[in-house]
Every structure is written in structure tokens, then in C-alpha cells.
Amino acid sequence: MSIAAASLCGRWRAVTQTALQRPTMRSTLFVCVGGSPNRMRDFAIFIHQELGLDGDGSDIADICAGTDRYSMYKAGPVLSISHGMGIPSISIMLHELIKLLHHAKCRDVTIIRIGTSGGIGIEPGTVVITDIAVDAFFRPQFEQVILDKVVIRNTQLDQKLAESLLRCSKEIDDFPTLIGHTMCTYDFYEGQGRLDGALCSFSKEEKCEYLQKAYIARVRNIEMESSVFAAMCHLCGLKAAVVCVTLLDRLQGDQITHSHGVLTEFQKRPQKLISSFIRKQLQMCT
Numbered sequence: 001m002s003i004a005a006a007s008l009c010g011r012w013r014a015v016t017q018t019a020l021q022r023p024t025m026r027s028t029l030f031v032c033v034g035g036s037p038n039r040m041r042d043f044a045i046f047i048h049q050e051l052g053l054d055g056d057g058s059d060i061a062d063i064c065a066g067t068d069r070y071s072m073y074k075a076g077p078v079l080s081i082s083h084g085m086g087i088p089s090i091s092i093m094l095h096e097l098i099k100l101l102h103h104a105k106c107r108d109v110t111i112i113r114i115g116t117s118g119g120i121g122i123e124p125g126t127v128v129i130t131d132i133a134v135d136a137f138f139r140p141q142f143e144q145v146i147l148d149k150v151v152i153r154n155t156q157l158d159q160k161l162a163e164s165l166l167r168c169s170k171e172i173d174d175f176p177t178l179i180g181h182t183m184c185t186y187d188f189y190e191g192q193g194r195l196d197g198a199l200c201s202f203s204k205e206e207k208c209e210y211l212q213k214a215y216i217a218r219v220r221n222i223e224m225e226s227s228v229f230a231a232m233c234h235l236c237g238l239k240a241a242v243v244c245v246t247l248l249d250r251l252q253g254d255q256i257t258h259s260h261g262v263l264t265e266f267q268k269r270p271q272k273l274i275s276s277f278i279r280k281q282l283q284m285c286t
């Protein structure tokens with residue numbers, strides 16, 4: 001176990017077990033992860049309020065304050081954790097988290113990535129629930145290099161969970177949501193076919209052809225963590241989902257042009273859906 005994980009373990013076990021022992025709740029644990037520490041803090045406060053926990057949640061503490069690599073907050077049976085950007089960053093956090101879940105003897109854990117993404121051929125603001133993560137060649141797999149070998153891992157997400165989330169989304173007004181493939185890339189610019197990075201080695205026509213091919217391969221959004229997230233959760237037997245809002249339609253352009261207010265509302269959509277889902281699971285819905 002790494003030093004970061006070891007130093008967290010005792011404290012984490014204490015807080016988690018307290019949550020699990022709450023008589024009003026089932027012994028279910030929800031772990032929600034997303035890129036930005038601020039967004040995951042906001043989510044922790046939001047879910048604290050949605051679950052009707054004591055106080056307004058604004059004094060919530062970062063359990064991982066000892067390191068600035070990621071933040072972790074706990075609201076009742078929900079852990080809210082940031083993972084930074086990209087596959088290497090989320091993969092380190094997941095290794096440490098999964099060890100913590102194991103040592104804390106957690107059972108019935110549902111883990112959901114709530115993030116942002118670029119859409120393909122769908123209205124910005126649409127929430128995409130991933131059925132399977134694909135790589136930049138549209139292959140449903142994650143390649144993990146181990147020693148000098150490439151190990152291919154399955155990137156299937158939990159189908160029943162995806163369908164439950166879709167059903168839940170239908171109960172929220174004006175909430176465009178669909179299930180589709182998510183393409184996971186190693187880069188935001190050239191890796192996602194953007195023409196507006198510091199480097200660009202292809203034409204607008206080549207970019208459009210690539211994104212059209214992705215659409216035909218049933219890719220509906222692009223982000224940077226889903227493949228390793230799906231692969232690790234699948235191997236460790238964790239029920240997992242990826243729920244990302246689309247900030248733009250990549251068939252229309254590369255730049256995110258909506259106002260700050262609109263983007264803030266978009267980013268709240270996965271949080272709103274997951275809050276409604278968690279409340280339902282805890283049988284708190286009226």
C-alpha cells in the first residue's frame with residue numbers, strides 16, 4: 001500500500017463505518033468521482049443537503065487534505081472524490097480507493113464517475129450514460145502496459161445500473177439523457193481531433209471524417225478517464241457507471257462557447273441525476 005493510502009486508511013475506515021451503521025440507511029456506499037476538486041466539494045455539499053443530513057454541509061472537510069493530489073469528502077453514505085485529468089491520474093486514485101474499500105470491508109459499493117465531455121452529434125447539455133468505453137480506434141478495450149506486455153482489459157460498464165440511471169433521468173423535467181458509447185482519449189486537443197491546440201497535424205476535413213466515423217461507431221461523447229475507470233471497476237467487481245454531460249457538439253466546433261452560467265448549469269446535471277438515483281436507492285423519494 002502506498003504511503004498516501006496507508007495514511008488515509010484509519011481515518012477513512014472510521015468515517016465509513018459510522019455511515020454504514022446509521023440505522024436509517026441501508027449498508028450501501030456510493031462513491032462519486034470527477035475531475036475537479038471544487039466540483040466534487042460542491043457535489044458533497046449538494047448531496048449532504050439532498051440527503052437531509054444535519055447542517056447545511058458547508059463545513060465539510062477534505063479527508064485527503066494531507067495531500068494535494070486529490071480531495072475526498074464524505075456526506076452520509078456518499079464519498080465524493082476528485083481524480084484530476086486523464087487516465088494516469090484517475091488510475092492512481094482508483095488503486096488507492098479500491099484498497100481502502102477492501103481494507104474497510106465495504107460491501108455493496110456503487111461507483112459513478114460524474115464528469116464533462118464533448119458530445120458527438122447531440123445537443124450540448126445532453127447527459128450521456130456510458131454503456132461501454134472505447135479507445136481512439138473505437139475498440140471496446142483498455143490497453144494496460146504491464147512490464148513489457150500490453151494487457152487488454154474489458155471496458156463494459158454495469159448495464160442494469162445504466163438502465164436504472166436512464167429511468168431515473170426520465171423523471172426529471174427537461175433532462176436530455178441517453179445511453180451510448182464514450183470514447184476515452186489520452187489528450188484533449190489532437191487526441192480528440194481538435195484544430196485549436198498548440199499543435200495540429202491534420203486538416204478540418206480529416207477531423208470531420210474522424211468524428212463522423214466515431215458517430216457511426218455509436219460514440220456519443222469523448223472524455224479522458226472512462227476506459228481505465230471501467231476496466232479497473234470491472235476487474236475488481238465494483239458496480240460502476242460513467243455519467244457525463246456534454247459541453248458542446250464536436251461536429252459543430254472545438255471551442256466551448258456557452259456562457260459560464262450555462263456551463264455551470266450543465267455541470268450540475270450529472271450531480272442532479274446521481275442525487276435522485278441515490279435518494280431512490282436509499283428509499284428517500286416521496
Ligand SMILES: O=P(O)(O)O[C@@H]1C[C@H](O)[C@@H](CO)O1
Nearest residue numbers: 034035085086115116223224
Ligand atoms: O471530470 P471532468 O469533467 O474533469 O472530465 C473531463 C475529462 C478531462 O479530465 C477533462 C477535460 O477538460 O474534463
Ligand SMILES: O=c1cc[nH]c(=O)[nH]1
Nearest residue numbers: 116117118222223224
Ligand atoms: O470536449 C471535451 C469537453 C470536456 N472534456 C473532454 O475531454 N472533451
